Amino acid sequence: MHIHPSALIDPKAQLDSSVEVGAYSIIGPNVKIAAGTKIGPHVVIEGHTTIGSNNTFYQFSSIGAAPQDKKYAGEPTRLEIGDNNVIREFCTFNLGTVQDDGVTRLGNDNWIMAYVHLAHDCQVGNNVIFANNAALAGHVHVGDWVILGGFTNVHQFCKIGAHAMCGMGTSLLQDVPPFVMLNGNPAAAHGINVEGLKRRGFSREQISAIRQTYKLIYKSGLTLEEAKAAIDAQIAELEADVALHVQSMRHFLDAATRGIVR
Structure with a gap:
């Protein structure tokens, strides 16, 4: 493994031999990371977190921390991340809760820009693009190929259908059918994502x-x-x-x- 000497890796963590870990990163005992994944400097990965192959985590992200939910009582809930994702700086992905299925999921081939927040129990599909500061509250479901513009905020329990697109600064309080384009605060629909x-x-x-x-x-x-x-x-x-x-x-x-x- 290509691990910087200053990184702190718990002996119980399971990392493929090809995983790279940058300076001052911290990886906890219940973390599993598959082949080809690169962890940048100053990244914290904790909780019962499973990460697939060929992901890239940029500096200062917090992955697998306890959910921001007052009901959480330390249950061994999970975070699952698929393959080929790019996670940029200062992202926060939280564990699930027992009030839902107990797992937060991010699929494959996703492009997640800086400061994105995935709250507890979110289910995010494949090939999504979340621009800077997009934030999902708890229990949000996002289909494949969805695009969220910068500073999009999604209310808890909302569902966003595949191929939908939210413009910059959208405040999303209700569900979005597949293919629909929308923006505004509150959000309003403006046609389908033809392009x-x-x-x-x-x-x-x-x-x-x-x-x-x-x-x-x-x-x-x-x-x-x-x-x-x-x-x-x-x-x-x-x-x-x-x-x-x-x-x-x-x-x-x-x-x-x-x-x-x-």
């Missing part, structure tokens, strides 16, 4: 169907229940490879627990 979908290989037909679903939800004047019925009728007329994306939006409407940004 992002094009970059990810969505066809013209798929984007057109997603746009039509957005219009049914946001532009038609229908109540939410009426919009759901209209989306069901839309799905019945679509080819399978197009319908699956509209279905993801429809299913999200049923799963939303805080109401949707509308």
